[in-house]
Amino acid sequence: MKLALLGGGGFRVPLVHEALLGQQGDLIDDLWLFDTEADRLEVIRNVLVQARGSRPGPTIHTSTDLAESVRGADFVFSAIRVGGLPGRVHDERAALGLGVLGQETTGPAGIAFALRTGPVALRIARTVAEEAPGAFVINFTNPAGIITELMQTVLGNRVIGICDTPSGLGKRVGALYGADEFELSLDYVGLNHLGWLRHAWYRGRDLVAEVLDDPGKLSHLEEADVFSIEWMQRLGALPNEYLYYWYSTREAIASILSADATRGEFLQAQQARFYEQAKAHPERAFQLWTAAHDEREATYMAEARDEGEERPDTSGGGYERVALALMRAIALNERAEMILNVRNGHTLAALPDNGVIEVPCLVDGAGAHPLATEPPGGAELGLMMQMKAVEQLAIRAVLEDDRGLAFEALAKHPLVDSVNVAEQLTEDFWPQG
Template sequence: MKVTVIGAGSTYTPELVSGLAAQRSRLAVDELVLMDIDAERLQVVGGFAQRMLAHQGLPTDVRLTTDRTDAVRDADAVLVQLRVGGQAARLADETFPLECGCLGQETTGAGGLAKALRTVPVVLDIADEVRRIAKPDAWFIDFTNPVGIVTRALLDAGHRAIGLCNYAIGVQRWMARLLEVDPVRVDVDPVGLNHFSWMRRVFVDGEDVLPRLLDERIDELLQRSPFPEHLVRMLGALPSYYLRYYYFHDATVAAQRAERPRAAVVADLEAELLELYRSPDLVEKPAQLEHRGGAFYSEAAVDLLASLHADEPTTHVINVRNDGLIPGLADDDVVETRCLVSRTGVEPLPQPQVPPVMLGAIQHVSAYERIAARAALSGDEDDVRRALLAHPLVGQWELVEQLLPRLLETSAAHLPRFAR
């Protein structure tokens, strides 16, 4: 099997490589092609990846290339984990909305829209080449944020694509530690969208234990899920971390204004990681990588790849078409949900009825994502206005008119469709 990673100069790549050893009994990767447009960074990260695999004793042939066509030709699977504009663009996404009193964040709000506008055309261009020259049944797996919008655009264009995030596996591992059980016994079941969901069920050996945890161990849950107890009990679910941006918008904006931007923190961490990766003696992923934000990405991505080529279906939380799963959403909306995955395809598992307090919010954000995906391709400034107006974290015309020029200016180098 040939697996290609686009954006392999990312400091996340060693996470993926470490997962190959863990899944060697389920997934035999003969050729791993690491591709990035930044040749120097690719050599650093790719060289470390080669040492890791050699240390693990895997016979996988690892190739480094800046030639995307060479990378995807005849690939069985292509994973995309890129950041258009790099950390500088992320810093802009996190800061220009704050000037208008709005949340500064790279995957939601005005900053998330800026990232979507930059990213969707690039990912679709990659996917078009994959469709032309990779294996006919190749899977396109997107780890590039904003995952929900990018996945929607990929599926709208007819690509054989799945969106992947590490949020659900992070909750699963947390629950396994909390309950002191093997993670393979734990299955989590969120409802909603990528970076906008509620964990409604936590299964251990098929039994939903979340009601008992909410009743008996609420204090422990709130240590990691920093929401008011009354809110969590009222919802009967654990809101994802990103919901604090919605439930506590004003307080979060005030805190962001007082803090160093996350993009600056990550840039420093990446510089530290890249320096570590240069050491010829380093053969295992360093502990500092845990602070990068991609915890368990390796296991989620490689496990998903293994399942896509296996006869026996296993469960994964991924981003797929709604297709009637959640009444009240359009069939072509993209949801993040628990699915059975095997070589025969992807089958979303049934969801209990979604209460209005969640469904209304999901409908709202899903409508924004639909407009955002369209705006990324249309180059129409009014589509950008529509997306901002539809987003629950903006939603006011005065803010829209303040945010639009800042968004277009900070991302201008990566928005050729919007060139004035």
């Protein structure tokens, strides 16, 4: 089978490759890495070759030709970053400069990312439709919910979005009780980066209810470093860590502004060093990548933790593990239950049928099918409804090339508290030329 990975020169590609090597049965024969930057492709290829060593694995191809890369593919992983890290830095600083949240996927900068990425994602979807009409597209590209929904306008349900935070949260809850993650049945509902784990069923027990009733155990979850124990108990559910930006917006903005650099600025400097050093010393590419990756993980969401506090073990398997489990279930028609970003249909009656939501799904050879679920409480559902309306305005702005719709999306965003600020953000975020 052929797997095309778009954004193949990206920093996190070695994680996907390592997960592929760990797959049993050699599912993928050919791995095609596509990127618009040939130098980055060469660096990442060197990392992969050195990381693999003598282990067997798929044949690696690199290309800067999109059509060639996806032609005849069985699966396409989309992990692109339009505008690179300079684009992310621009979005963060533009928002922060106007006193609103500057975070890559949550808040107005997430809408900016979608507006910039959307036209490219549509071009990819149309190319896949022409060159690999039978392929499933597994979308990692952020903001994952919006981009998945946008690509579905071309490819329908053959586009499935993934995120590792919901399953990672469930895995960590299970670990507190010695429960194997594959024995858990998770009840999670939300949009991408905006959701709640309500139940984790294990042999007739609800581990979410148990951990919420046990402050000692609850304090050992990463989420206790982000949210107060009392707040989680009042919610009656475990919030996705990205809800920090909703529940502590003022504190998040203040923390980001007080840092020496935004997350985008940190990663931009770090990755520039890595690619430059790895290009100059190709024989050390994997060693250099490992050091940079460890530093990146240690500083993830630092603004949500007290200064000097180390990031706890958040092992949830990573997005690459979720993607490969999804691919394997489809390719081999192995029924599996996973939390994914899929078309709502009739799952949540209050949301549009064509809106992408993040919920548990049954996966088989035909793709991903959302499982029936109870709607969340009024406050949570209201937030989901408001954000879905904003997301769909942003999607229409891309499809119709309409600056006014982009302005409307930003003005109606719950984390943008001023129409005048939304107008200024539109000036900064609407693609020029």
